[in-house]
Amino acid sequence: MVPPKKxxxxxxxxxxxxxxxxxxxxxxxxxxxxVDNKAIDSEWWVVFLNKNSSxxxxxxxxxxxxxxxxxxxxxxxxxxxxxxxxxxxxxSRPPSGLINIEGRLLSVEKQAAIALRRLASxxxxxxxxxxxxxxxxxxxxxTWRFIEAMEDRxxxxxxxxxSSKMERIKSGFESSSGLPNCCxxxxxxxxxxxxxxxxxxxxxCDQENNYSMFVQGVVDSEMRFxxxxxxxxGGMPVSRLLKCSGFYxxxxxxxxxxxxxxxxxxxxxxREYVVGGASYPLLSWLVTPYKDDEHSxxxxxxxxxxxxxxxxxxxxxxxxxxxxxxxxxxxxRPDKRKLPSIILVCSLLHNxxxxxGDRLNPDxxxxxxxxxxxxxxxxxxxxxxxxxxxxxxxxxxxxxxxNVAQPLAHVATS
Numbered sequence: 317m318v319p320p321k322k323x324x325x326x327x328x329x330x331x332x333x334x335x336x337x338x339x340x341x342x343x344x345x346x347x348x349x350x351v352d353n354k355a356i357d358s359e360w361w362v363v364f365l366n367k368n369s370s371x372x373x374x375x376x377x378x379x380x381x382x383x384x385x386x387x388x389x390x391x392x393x394x395x396x397x398x399x400x401x402x403x404x405x406x407x408s409r410p411p412s413g414l415i416n417i418e419g420r421l422l423s424v425e426k427q428a429a430i431a432l433r434r435l436a437s438x439x440x441x442x443x444x445x446x447x448x449x450x451x452x453x454x455x456x457x458x459t460w461r462f463i464e465a466m467e468d469r470x471x472x473x474x475x476x477x478x479s480s481k482m483e484r485i486k487s488g489f490e491s492s493s494g495l496p497n498c499c500x501x502x503x504x505x506x507x508x509x510x511x512x513x514x515x516x517x518x519x520x521c522d523q524e525n526n527y528s529m530f531v532q533g534v535v536d537s538e539m540r541f542x543x544x545x546x547x548x549x550g551g552m553p554v555s556r557l558l559k560c561s562g563f564y565x566x567x568x569x570x571x572x573x574x575x576x577x578x579x580x581x582x583x584x585x586x587r588e589y590v591v592g593g594a595s596y597p598l599l600s601w602l603v604t605p606y607k608d609d610e611h612s613x614x615x616x617x618x619x620x621x622x623x624x625x626x627x628x629x630x631x632x633x634x635x636x637x638x639x640x641x642x643x644x645x646x647x648x649r650p651d652k653r654k655l656p657s658i659i660l661v662c663s664l665l666h667n668x669x670x671x672x673g674d675r676l677n678p679d680x681x682x683x684x685x686x687x688x689x690x691x692x693x694x695x696x697x698x699x700x701x702x703x704x705x706x707x708x709x710x711x712x713x714x715x716x717x718x719n720v721a722q723p724l725a726h727v728a729t730s
Contacts, residue, residue, distance in 0.1 A: 356425065357423030357426060358425070361384070363449075364429065364447065364448060369383065385677050387436070387437075389665070389669070389680065390668075390669050391674050393674075394668060394669060395425075395428070398428060398432075398470075398665075399425055401465070401470050404469075405464070405468065406424045406427050406462070406465060407424065422454075426448065427458045427462060430445075430455055430459065430462075431461075431462035431463070432665075433447065433448070434459045434642065435459070435642050435658070435661070436640055436641060437642075438640075438641035438642040438643075438645040441455040441456055441459075463654075463657050466661045467660065467661060470661075473667040474541055474542070475542070476542055482575060485499060485500065485536040485537055489501075489537045489625050489628075492537060492624055492628075493622070493625040494621050495621055495625050495709060495713075496586060497578035497587070498590070498591060498603075498625055499590055500534045500535060500536055500629075501534070501535055501590060501591050501625055501626045502558075502591070502592040503532075503535075503592070503626070503632075503633055504530055504531060504533070505533075505633045505686045506531075506687055506690065507528055507530075507546075507550075507643055507647065507655065508527070508550075508647065509527050509528060509529065509648075509649070509650050509655070510646060511649060520549045520551055521550075521551050522550035522551050522690075523690065524690055524691075528549075528550030528551075529546060529548070529652070529655055529656075529659075530548045530550050530552065530554075530557050531544065531545070531633075531659055532545040532558065532561055532563070533629060533633065534563060534629070535629045535632040537625075538628075538670060539631055539632035540666075540667050540670050540671070541667055543563050544659070544660060544663050545557070545562065545563060546656045547652075547655075547656040553595075553695070554595040558596060558597070558602075567602075573590070574588065580711075580712045582711060584711065586709060586712075587600070588601065589601045589602060589603050591603050591604070591625045592629075593692065594607065594694050594695065597695050597702075598698045598699055598703065598706065600701035600702055603622065603705060603709065604702075605618070605619045606618060606706075607694070607696075614710055617710055617717070618709065618710040618713060621713055630685060630686065632666070633686035634681045634684075634685070635680070636686075637682055637686050638676075638680050638682040639665075639666065639669075639681070640662035642662070643659065643662055644682065
């Protein structure tokens with residue numbers, strides 16, 4: 317079963333979505349309520365900290381900047397940048413009834429903090445609301461308005477790179493793995509959820525008997541997402557998810573991965589490509605490892621280097637699901653039309669942290685593989701052009717290894 321088109325989120329590196337028409341707020345704000353959302357609110361953090369810092373256990377950081385990251389996954393500076401992105405939308409479209417106990421509208425900063433805490437912790441709306449002194453419905457409204465605003469205003473943080481940026485990505489992969497002309501690493505992960513009985517079907521039931529939604533991502537050498545595809549049922553094979561994606565269609569048509577060909581030291585040519593695991597087909601633009609039934613010498617020379625490059629995608633998903641824990645907990649009856657937006661915005665936040673020169677706390681990433689409960693699938697599809705590019709890369713790596721191992725000539729001295 318192919319999900320309805322509106323269930324899919326497929327980021328296009330060269331196109332921006334049209335800004336959604338803003339609905340007029342029918343619930344007029346009483347003139348007796350003070351409204352000054354253009355002012356920067358810093359008081360919310362002091363109130364939040366006093367309310368929550370003592371209940372977080374002994375491992376909570378003492379440094380205030382690190383404490384901010386503990387709660388919201390990003391620095392205050394990055395938080396302020398995010399507020400500039402969403403401020404206009406959150407001011408022009410304040411959710412109805414968002415008045416706190418002091419009789420004031422929630423500031424943009426407090427709204428952003430509520431949404432980020434919900435996404436970062438994965439805690440229930442009731443729990444998040446309690447930590448901010450607001451109700452469950454407020455958390456629900458604020459989080460969704462924040463997600464809508466981020467979808468509109470932050471898309472430029474998830475784009476397919478231009479040629480100059482791509483050259484830097486290639487250099488990064490070659491430095492770490494030795495693979496020349498590599499443009500990215502691809503992987504997929506499951507977002508596990510419970511569904512009402514009326515919505516359950518074999519399509520959404522994956523190989524581990526969980527109901528889940530798939531996410532496919534292509535990342536660069538710094539673990540930044542370059543392309544995200546989601547909205548598809550977790551019951552389909554990874555190879556089919558790939559072929560249903562816009563990324564596959566763009567690569568097959570030559571609209572993507574169509575940059576400079578690299579001439580290797582032995583004169584062989586290698587086009588642009590991405591690397592993937594054994595669940596993916598070997599294609600002219602997607603290089604996968606040698607399987608167990610293929611020549612052992614080739615595997616030992618090539619597979620470790622490919623795994624080094626491919627691990628960038630696995631680590632990115634571990635950081636994504638570890639940093640934004642709402643994606644790593646079992647979603648309780650999510651709206652399948654809204655879940656792709658949540659996934660996309662978490663991916664945007666992941667990229668914004670990197671783009672702002674920020675970093676996640678070391679203990680945030682998942683300790684194991686992002687899909688640790690899932691057995692790997694093996695795809696046997698092989699394209700002859702893929703065989704050629706993999707053989708050329710394997711020979712190149714072998715030649716490099718031999719050159720490095722070659723001893724220096726002895727120089728006689730008089």
